[in-house]
Amino acid sequence: MSDHRYYFRTDEAGAQRGLDLLDAAFEDEGLPLTTMEIDEDAGIWEVSVYAPGEPDETLRNRIAACIADEFPDATIDLEAFGETDWIAKSLEGLKPVRAGRFLVHGSHDRDAVRPNDLAIELEAGQAFGTGHHGTTAGCLEMIEMVMRARPEGPRGTGAVLDLGTGSGVLALAAAQLGPVRVLATDIDPVATRVARENVRHNHRTAQIRCVTATGFHSTAFSDAGPFGLIIANILARPLMRMAPDIKRNLAPGGSVILSGILASQRWQVLAAFRGQGIRHVKTLWRNGWVTIHLN
Numbered sequence: 234m235s236d237h238r239y240y241f242r243t244d245e246a247g248a249q250r251g252l253d254l255l256d257a258a259f260e261d262e263g264l265p266l267t268t269m270e271i272d273e274d275a276g277i278w279e280v281s282v283y284a285p286g287e288p289d290e291t292l293r294n295r296i297a298a299c300i301a302d303e304f305p306d307a308t309i310d311l312e313a314f315g316e317t318d319w320i321a322k323s324l325e326g327l328k329p330v331r332a333g334r335f336l337v338h339g340s341h342d343r344d345a346v347r348p349n350d351l352a353i354e355l356e357a358g359q360a361f362g363t364g365h366h367g368t369t370a371g372c373l374e375m376i377e378m379v380m381r382a383r384p385e386g387p388r389g390t391g392a393v394l395d396l397g398t399g400s401g402v403l404a405l406a407a408a409q410l411g412p413v414r415v416l417a418t419d420i421d422p423v424a425t426r427v428a429r430e431n432v433r434h435n436h437r438t439a440q441i442r443c444v445t446a447t448g449f450h451s452t453a454f455s456d457a458g459p460f461g462l463i464i465a466n467i468l469a470r471p472l473m474r475m476a477p478d479i480k481r482n483l484a485p486g487g488s489v490i491l492s493g494i495l496a497s498q499r500w501q502v503l504a505a506f507r508g509q510g511i512r513h514v515k516t517l518w519r520n521g522w523v524t525i526h527l528n
């Protein structure tokens with residue numbers, strides 16, 4: 234999807250701050266933003282904005298303007314990926330990821346699966362969610378914690394929603410933990426297609442339905458809900474906006490797992506959900522991101 238990235242280097246605190254600034258400026262355009270530790274000893278981090286197509290100086294200038302006040306000396310560099318399907322390419326090189334009992338791996342790493350692992354095999358695809366990101370790993374661990382106690386799904390409704398499914402990894406995780414039916418939705422039709430392929434690949438078509446939908450705009454939600462568990466790894470601001478819809482589609486006493494939230498945004502998100510009568514249960518921290526369980 235993304236054919237190039239603009240990035241700048243800073244320290245860990247700068248990476249958090251840079252991400253906040255860029256998130257506010259680019260969130261509505263859906264451009265993926267990341268922070269990555271480059272040199273642990275030297276404390277060097279990179280903050281990146283990924284974009285499709287040919288590099289565009291306008292985007293570089295907008296990033297520069299956005300961070301100028303707080304990072305006056307930052308140099309914004311460009312890395313072009315050409316026509317490479319960089320997500321697929323990076324998946325090939327990535328090692329399997331463990332999160333709780335889950336092992337997320339590509340077909341080339343089947344040998345890494347141990348007898349007690351809950352294995353999720355992902356085909357290289359153009360959708361977010363290989364398990365390497367702190368938000369995905371946090372969600373995998375939290376899903377295990379929440380569903381271990383109630384394998385039939387919290388509140389026993391048997392219905393789980395994975396909103397913003399990306400590769401489908403979290404829907405696949407929930408389906409492995411109990412006899413639940415999962416609705417997996419994404420705003421991006423490419424992600425929905427990739428998720429559907431991964432669902433087929435993991436033999437879960439009887440349990441998981443993949444649908445393209447923006448937020449809660451589809452009849453698929455009322456058909457499948459209300460949900461005993463709603464999982465949404467998106468971003469803080471859209472999650473806060475969707476709090477009333479999440480409440481409406483949640484079974485009484487059901488659980489919510491949220492991620493895509495920077496540690497600094499945690500209180501705002503908790504406040505938005507408290508306003509809907511949905512309260513904090515537990516938080517996991519991973520690489521500056523938080524995953525929150527509420528009910």
Ligand SMILES: C[S@@+](CC[C@H](N)C(=O)[O-])C[C@H]1O[C@@H](n2cnc3c(N)ncnc32)[C@H](O)[C@@H]1O
Pocket residue numbers: 360361362363364368369372396397398399400401402403418419420421424446447448449466467471493
């Ligand atoms: C951070 S990725 C998470 C993917 C996967 N669930 C995971 O945990 O790895 C967020 C996904 O949410 C989707 N998304 C963003 N805004 C959305 C919205 N308003 N409604 C549905 N999906 C959305 C994006 O297309 C993307 O695939």
